[in-house]
Amino acid sequence: MNKSQNNQPKDVEGLTLVIGGSGKTGRRVVNLLKSKGVPVRIGSRSANPSFDWNREDGWGSCLENVTSAYITYAPDLAMPGATDAIQAFVDLAKNRGVNRLVLLSGRGEEEAQACESIVRESGIRSTIVRASWFFQNFCEGAFVDMVRAGEIALPAGNTPEPFVDVDDISDVVVAALTEEGHDGKVYEVTGPRMLTFAEAAAELSEAIGKEIKYTEIPHDAFVAGAAEAGAPKDVIWMLDYLFSTVLDGRNAYVTDGVQQALGRPPRDFADYAQQVVARGLWKNADA
Secondary structure, three states, X not given: OOHXXXXXXXXXXXXXXXXXXXXXXXXXXXXXXXXXXXXXXXEOOOOOOOXXXXXXXXXXXXXXXXXXXXXXXXXOOOOOOHHHHHHHHXXXXXXXXXXXXEEEEEOOOXXXXXXXXXXXXXXXEEEEEEEOOEOOHHHHOOOHHHHHHOEEEEXXXXXXXXXXXXXXXXXXXXXXXXXXXXOOOEEEOOOOOOEOHXXXXXXXXXXXXXXXXXXXXXXXXXXXXXXXXXXXXXXXXXXXXXXXXXXXXXXXXXXXXXXXXXXXXXXXXXXXXXXXXXXXXXXXXXX
């Protein structure tokens, strides 16, 4: 039986702030919470009140009547300045009476773990969810245009990665926000198996019915190409960090975080690919 079916939702008091509420995990968390009848405030630059990690003077309005929060930091907790921002936000949240925090963190990132420590040592009930590469990067993120064009060109090498479904991450986050039994836990979530980017491309080819090639390109050329394409400096920094540091083999193992949190196995990449094909998101992928 699913673990989440055994836990009764706790009494909901006040709002749940979902920082990054329009992002990959955030919008799913918002929808799941609303389906459970949990009142939600979306934390994003386009929301009212607006939430911006670079404008601390606006955080207080976002935290008004908030008792729990889901924290995502863009573009990544490894970014310089992230620990200062997380510390300032957590301090303010505690001062405002927030009593539960869930932090989306990174796997194998020392800088992210420094942010985890801030949350865990805050005195607020908290849960950490560690994740790395998402399935959804191929359909609604950085690689979707590559898939549609029929070629994934990246400096990923042959390092395997246990890609994880964002829907699984969101389910874990919502369980931690709405059920008892998750306080103090660190859930490191992955998919059920590892894939290199070349293997992922082969599985996408099978699902789509057209060849999606994987082409290895030099790291420096990839970063330079992103800059020439006009990518923001923080995005370029993040891509450089992800491919040079996080994808160095440190995360090349499968974990059971989804099973621990939800009492069910994580979703498989092949099933994800079939679902995306059914939705037509890769319709113009060319051989």
